[in-house]
Structure formats: structure tokens, C-alpha cells
Amino acid sequence: SQQGEEDPQALSIQEGENATMNCSYKTSINNLQWYRQNSGRGLVHLILIRSNEREKHSGRLRVTLDTSKKSSSLLITASRAADTASYFCATVEGGANSKLTFGKGITLSVRP
Amino acid sequence: GAVVSQHPSWVICKSGTSVKIECRSLDFQATTMFWYRQFPKQSLMLMATSNEGSKATYEQGVEKDKFLINHASLTLSTLTVTSAHPEDSSFYICSAPKPTSGGYEQYFGPGTRLTVT
Numbered sequence: 001s002q003q004g005e006e007d008p009q010a011l012s013i014q015e016g017e018n019a020t021m022n023c024s025y026k027t028s029i030n031n032l033q034w035y036r037q038n039s040g041r042g043l044v045h046l047i048l049i050r051s052n053e054r055e056k057h058s059g060r061l062r063v064t065l066d067t068s069k070k071s072s073s074l075l076i077t078a079s080r081a082a083d084t085a086s087y088f089c090a091t092v093e094g095g096a097n098s099k100l101t102f103g104k105g106i107t108l109s110v111r112p
Numbered sequence: 113g114a115v116v117s118q119h120p121s122w123v124i125c126k127s128g129t130s131v132k133i134e135c136r137s138l139d140f141q142a143t144t145m146f147w148y149r150q151f152p153k154q155s156l157m158l159m160a161t162s163n164e165g166s167k168a169t170y171e172q173g174v175e176k177d178k179f180l181i182n183h184a185s186l187t188l189s190t191l192t193v194t195s196a197h198p199e200d201s202s203f204y205i206c207s208a209p210k211p212t213s214g215g216y217e218q219y220f221g222p223g224t225r226l227t228v229t
Contacts (some may be wrong), residue, residue, distance in 0.1 A: 008178075033218070042205065042222040088132050088155060095218040097209035102156045 006089055012109040017074040021106045023089035024069075030092045032065055033100065034074045036085045043088075046074070060070055081112045115139055116208050117220035125196055126229055132192045133224045135162075135206030141186035142208035147179075150203040150223075162189040162206075196228040 007022040025032070034046040049056045049065045049072065056063050062075040076083055086107050090100040119134045135145055143164045160181055160192040161169040182191040185223035189208075193200055203221040209216040 013116075019158045034212075035220075040123060040225075043220045045218075045220070048217065090156075092218075095216075097211075099158055099161060100207070100218060101158065103147075 005071060006087070007108045008106060009104065009107075010107045012111065013079055015064050015081055015110055015112050017079055017109055019083070019110070021074045021076075021087055021089075021108070023072045023074070023103055025072075025089075025091050025103075026070065027093055029067075030094060031097070032072050033092070034061075034063060034072075034089045035088045035090060035102075037088065037105075038085045046087075076108075079108075079110045081110050084108060086112045101103075114222070115210060115217045116203075116206065117140075118206055118224050119225060121222060122225040124227045124229060127197055128195055129196045131189055131196055132194055132224060133204055133206075133226075135189045135191070135208070135221050137187045137208045137210070137219075140208075140210045142210070143186060143187075144168045144208055145183060145208045146191040146210075146218075147181065147189070147191050148207070150205060154206060159191075162191075178179040193226065196226070198228045201226055201228045 005024050013019055031050045033048045036044045047058050047063050049063050060077045065072045086105045088102050088105045090102045092098050115138050117136045125131050134182045145162040147159045149159050150156045159174045162181045162183040170176045183189040203223050203225050207218045207220045208219050215228050
């Protein structure tokens with residue numbers, strides 16, 4: 001079953017703009033992760049945020065986690081055409097070596 | 113470099129035949145590996161958890177007799193799609209948790225695209 005639900009499901013922005021994607025989940029988690037997938041390709045791990053963390057940064061990426069609202073957001077600043085891809089949040093409920101449960105994904109299109 | 117590999121990267125087979133997909137952890141041992149399936153324009157769905165030295169754990173709705181999983185060593189898990197049908201055509205991805213200083217990090221293989229004709 002799907003744990004994470006991303007919002008919006010599709011997002012189209014102009015290059016240089018910021019892109020914000022949201023993810024909600026239903027159960028307690030150990031950590032939440034964001035992945036990127038280019039069409040027909042494998043997954044690229046972007047960032048992991050643990051349940052006791054509230055915010056993390058990695059380059060142009062900023063992730064927040066609100067465990068009280070069971071939600072997370074991924075912000076990509078100064079977007080580029082190369083950021084065009086599908087983005088998935090995934091949650092880990094058990095131990096940190098447990099399975100990931102993926103959301104439905106967000107399709108981001110960045111127009112040059 | 114890649115820490116989890118899959119082989120083959122793509123395969124085309126005829127209906128009724130069986131296909132084996134390998135997932136290897138390259139520089140670490142994994143007592144557990146995970147197999148996911150992804151249909152076009154959809155998300156990844158967990159199929160099963162592969163356990164080294166014991167039976168795999170299958171998710172609800174996944175036929176264990178159709179999708180055979182063998183985790184014979186600490187670095188290799190195989191998924192065999194038996195009696196393949198066109199509806200089995202999909203992107204199959206494995207992952208393995210690698211121990212890190214902070215706990216574990218999941219590493220995904222590059223995926224195997226299966227087309228059943």
C-alpha cells in the first residue's frame with residue numbers, strides 16, 4: 001500500500017523558479033527519504049531526514065519534516081531544466097534497514 | 113560508483129518462459145534485500161523482502177510461486193519470474209540497506225526492464 005502521498009502530482013515551472021513538493025504519510029516513521037527518477041531510469045537518492053530532525057539541506061535542496069502533521073516538503077531552489085524528473089518520497093517505518101514505502105510521485109517539468 | 117548492481121539491465125522474453133534477475137551488493141553484505149516493481153508512470157511497489165538463509169516475505173497480492181526469490185549469499189539475491197505473461201512486463205528494482213556510521217542507507221540497483229512478448 002502507498003504510505004506517502006505527494007502533492008501536487010504534477011508541477012510545471014519556469015527555470016530559475018523554486019519548486020516545492022509536499023508529502024504526507026500515515027504512520028510513525030524512522031526516516032523519510034526523497035528520490036528522483038528520470039524517465040525510464042533508476043532512482044537517485046536525494047536526501048534522508050530522520051524522525052528526530054526537522055530540516056536538512058543539500059545544495060539546492062531543502063527538506064523539512066513535521067512529524068506532528070506527518071508531512072514533509074522538498075524545496076528545490078533556482079530550478080534548472082535538468083531538474084525535470086519524477087520525485088518520490090519514501091518512508092521507513094521500522095528499523096533503519098527496513099523496507100521503503102513509496103508515494104505516488106510528483107512529475108516536475110522545468111521549462112527552459 | 114554503484115554499490116548495488118542488477119543484471120540484466122533489460123530483457124525480452126516470450127510468454128511462458130522464465131526470467132532470472134540478479135541483484136548484487138558490491139562492497140557490503142546484505143542479509144536483507146528488497147524487490148520492487150514499477151509500471152509505467154506509476155510508483156514503486158514493494159513485492160517482497162529477500163532474507164539471506166530463509167524464505168522471502170511477500171507483500172499481499174504478490175504470488176510467491178510466480179516470483180521466486182533466492183537469497184543464497186550475503187551479496188546476491190535473485191528474482192525469477194516464472195511462466196511470464198505480458199502483464200509481467202515492468203521495471204524491476206532491487207535495494208539493499210548498507211550499514212553507515214549513522215545507521216543504514218538504502219541503495220538501489222539501476223533496475224531491470226522486463227518485456228514479455
